[in-house]
Amino acid sequence: MITLGDYLIVSGILFAIGFAGVMLRRNLIIILMSLELMLNAANLSLVAFSRFRVSPAGLPNYNAQVFVFFIITVAAAEVAVGLAILVALFRARQTTDVKDISELKF
């Protein structure tokens, strides 16, 4: 049978993949996609815990699913703003590589 731990481990591995993407890649679009992977890993563990905490009436705990709803909304807004910043950056510099944007680097 599938246990809660299986879902948590899958979620943890997905988070690590997204984290490695943010650390390794230099293309800003890929970094934004990896951020989405990390947000989704958090969503998966929230939904797993929601299904695990069954109320006496036999329903899953819907508070976690409302929280997932909020995370998805905020992530969609974040992607829209992030991509708009990316387009503005590309217009100014003709690059999406984080190595080429280093004026504020110490």
Place this chain on the structure above:
Amino acid sequence: MPPFLFWLFASLMLVFGAAVVLNRNPVASALSLVVSFLGLAALFMSLDAYFVGIIQVLVYAGAVMVLFLFIIMLLNLRAEEGRRINWLAATGGIVVALILVIQIFSVIGHFQAARQTFPSLARSTTDDVWNIGALLFSNYNLPFQIVGVLVLVATIGVVLLSKREPR
């Protein structure tokens, strides 16, 4: 859901999630991300969270991915042609990610509840759209309205950011 379906969709999600990071072509990365999100939506369905699974497909596999593909097309990005890899940063990133995985495994290994299976629900079908909606408009009414303001601010911000500067 039978266990083999869980492992099928989980491995689908993880393999295509890794493909997002490893592909050099941004279009291939974006399409891998779609498959990864569909696998994740199937996992949500396996946890009886049908509403969350559906909005995962609609919002992520639909709207967000169209946005990503549209921007890749608009900027006309090509595959990064063989820029040399910074080995120090690459090994550093992989080592930190591996340490994170080991940490998660050890925490879950010590977590008693992680070894239990999921308790059964009262009915096989749950009216989760009704329940989530009732919670949104009662307990979480204020956060719901704040999210509405946030989406409005994001819309205005995107319009302002993508407007051309007058010369």
